[in-house]
Amino acid sequence: MKNRLKVARAEHNIxxxxxxxxxxxxxxxxxxxxxxxxxxxxxxALKIARAFGKMAEEIFQLEDSD
Amino acid sequence: MKNRLKVARAEHNIxxxxxxxxxxxxxxxxxxxxxxxxxxxxxxALKIARAFGKMAEEIFQLEDSD
DNA sequence: CTTTTTAGTAAAGCTAACTTTACATTTGAT
DNA sequence: ATCAAATGTAAAGTTAGCTTTACTAAAAAG
Numbered sequence: 770m771k772n773r774l775k776v777a778r779a780e781h782n783i784x785x786x787x788x789x790x791x792x793x794x795x796x797x798x799x800x801x802x803x804x805x806x807x808x809x810x811x812x813x814a815l816k817i818a819r820a821f822g823k824m825a826e827e828i829f830q831l832e833d834s835d
Numbered sequence: 836m837k838n839r840l841k842v843a844r845a846e847h848n849i850x851x852x853x854x855x856x857x858x859x860x861x862x863x864x865x866x867x868x869x870x871x872x873x874x875x876x877x878x879x880a881l882k883i884a885r886a887f888g889k890m891a892e893e894i895f896q897l898e899d900s901d
Numbered sequence: 902c903t904t905t906t907t908a909g910t911a912a913a914g915c916t917a918a919c920t921t922t923a924c925a926t927t928t929g930a931t
Numbered sequence: 932a933t934c935a936a937a938t939g940t941a942a943a944g945t946t947a948g949c950t951t952t953a954c955t956a957a958a959a960a961g
Contacts, residue, residue, distance in 0.1 A: 811880035825891035835878050
């Protein structure tokens, strides 16, 4: 799964740590998702999307490999 | 997390087994998600939404408890 | 009423998501 | 050039997502 987290954070000018706090996970979790180390749960994905005022699909996109 | 899987399946008139096959998981996984036994991964949530031609948020909704 | 399809549930096992702690590297500000 | 903030990564541990097999119950079709 691809994600546009880095871009969305840049648009909103917030750090990984700030996003983490906003959605209730650790900073490392946000970093790991952002760099593609793993896929978030649907709950976390929805919270992240909501934090940016976007649809989940605008932030997270399926790849052929999924 | 709430979900509208049962309704979406009814609209599309497909069984849990058919949906499972479409998105590449076991029938039990679909059933478990539908009855709220657990939350899907973001990948699976996106695949399910796509299978119904809807946005993830139309099928899966955050609750206060999330 | 009998058969078939669909749905619900359970146990055991495996892998991936997430945590905490901790340290190294990069970037930005002064 | 220095200090602070932000990012990247790692290891160890816990929990949740998902699988397979298997059985029961409900609903639909005949």
